[in-house]
Amino acid sequence: MLEHPVSPIQIFPGFSCHHTISARILMQPHILILSLLLCLLCCSVPAQALEGPMDLDDIRFWAYQIQALTEPGAIDALAESSYDMLVLEPTRTDWSSDDRYFDTEGAIERLKQTPASDGVHRKLLIAYIDIGQAEDWRWYWTWSTDFTPGEPLPGDWPGYILEVDPDGWESNYVVKYWDPEWKDLVIWGVGEDPAQGRDWESIIDEVILSGFDGIYLDWVEGFENDKVMAAAQADGVDPAEEMITFIAEMREYAQERNPDFLIIQQNAAALLLGREHLVEYIDGIAQEHVFFDGIATDDWDEPQGYDTPTESDQSREYVEYLHMYLDLGIPVFNAEYALEHADEAYERSLAEGFVPFCSRRSLGELSDTPPPNLPE
Template sequence: MGISARRDSKAFAEYTYVIVKAIQNMKSESDNLQQPSLFPFFTVIFSIALVLISLLSQFWSKAEGQTVKSSIPWNSVNDFTYQLQDINLNTIEKTKFDLVIIDYSRDGSESGRFTAEEIEALKNSANGLKLVLAYVSIGEAEDYRWYWKKSWDVDKNGIPDKGAPSWLGLSNPNWPGNYKVKYWEPEWQAIVFGLPTSYLDKIIEAGFDGVYLDIIDAYEYWGPDGDSGKDRKTAEDEMVDFVVKISEYARSKNSDFGIFPQNGAPLGKHEEYLNAVTGIGQEDIYYGYNSDGEKTLKKITKELEGYLNVFKNAGKLVLTIDYPFSCSENKPCFNKKSKKKINNTYKKSRENGYIPYCTVRNLNYLTINPDNQPD
């Protein structure tokens, strides 16, 4: 598809998104006014709109000679959800979140990979179009992924055995089964992208709109004064280069493919890094930095906001993920104290021009926060 066609297709997606949102808002207003007589009217209008959108999409596809999938523009996102375990696509489809961050697999395994049909259904769910990101850890290897071999750490003591790949490091004591990786080594990068069997290529094949890259801050572990003790002076630049290469490769397949690193916000000082990403996700900015439910120290919040504003001022989306629940890492508890924390988080994040979300640390629950529901 030529540049003009891509531009027209994007405009079509934007118009579609606006139409659907407008109709949803009209129905919501009717609901709020409690006028039962209007319910069937808006239901019929909404159904007709979806049919028209489908027909127009098919016509557009034939006119351009390609399949053009419905989507929404990145800059229209104003809410999101983040869930990596116990994922139920049907449940997520029923929500109104604009952006969804999930694993590429229902249970992390290769056999549990979501199909292109499932992702397409999620993106075009009845409660509103959605952008969908696939989670990828690029700074640690996970022992339940398709690329892992049991022989790398037979006794599971967290220390790679003889014969393990040179890029494999020690396990993360806070997350058993996750191992640090020397992400600058070509063999690890080939697992992440560049081959038909690579992580990113599987994600693109499934139709995800982008990737959510985790353990970006691995450069701190390997770099000067890092916990690895290796004091690798080039660690930061190598992480920047890695993310830039991922972005370039993905966008050679899909020019609008989203790249969202999680944490590692100081890397925004690198112009090439800033240009390579669509946005950034930042954990623990208001709650959870030291402990779940505990307010993050003001000086840390202020420092993080300074880094994040670099992204915001460059026109990038800034997603904030906070953990205000001290009751459990698995299920939120909406008591008076936690609700106050949630409302405080959403207020501060939005005042800064960010997009907030509060959930549990294990990311195994589809959290919909009272008074801050997706629209």
């Protein structure tokens, strides 16, 4: 039997206690149990849980990926990154492939357990949704997909669909977003469908069910589309005000279910002109290609998918409009499609007070040109 004083750590590896106790005493059952309890209570330091996400105003680093999230390692890369905010495609709403079976809810829950850049807060998770266009691969598309651009729209399509996307994104179709049927799909709900394995009623319902902290609204710019403006005139409505009303309705619906739910507007910075009440319904704005752009492509390796300078007049206009948001207390994020020019894009963006992210047009991987000073 051991006679000399020893530390419990010598007998029970894994415990940390600085007191020395006679081994003979320590080995008495009741003393042994008490020693173990004391070490567990006093000597072990539990891992500190992460705090909730940062306020949007405090976000310094963000990333944007809306393709290939089902690829091996994609969620791992996002989890291992130190971005403060991630804007992601919900994925399981893509019913054109097996992506519909992707565990979006599980992925979001996992990402919520990973730290932001400060190591204190968790990441903020925002869902990308298109509110100004219908997409024929989504869960709600039950109509013909046999359509050739330039030909009349198929007769079985709903009347709120106006035209194919003018920027070259196939299978995306501009809509009359004030139409009640479209609003049902986006906000109010069309009912669950257990037979299809769908336990959500609308686009926003799915986002909330998956655990996202907010939504990132694409195609707010629809209010400036020629076909939309013509349809609005025919319906006797103001397309800009209808867009703001649409966003306000989304906010009200979502915040009834999650009071902290966030809304980030993408592009369409001119919507604020003469309509400052817009800022009552959004928490941030993100503008693409303020300085650098690329062609519309799903191919990450397409060389024309990045590093095309935005025309100087257009760039100046973006900056001017975005400063209007900053002046009203709305944080501004920008997505630049830059590879060789990433350093320039970051420098110019930060000088304007924006929070930049550089990637490639396909947004199919986590950026290989991350922001400067992003912790590893």
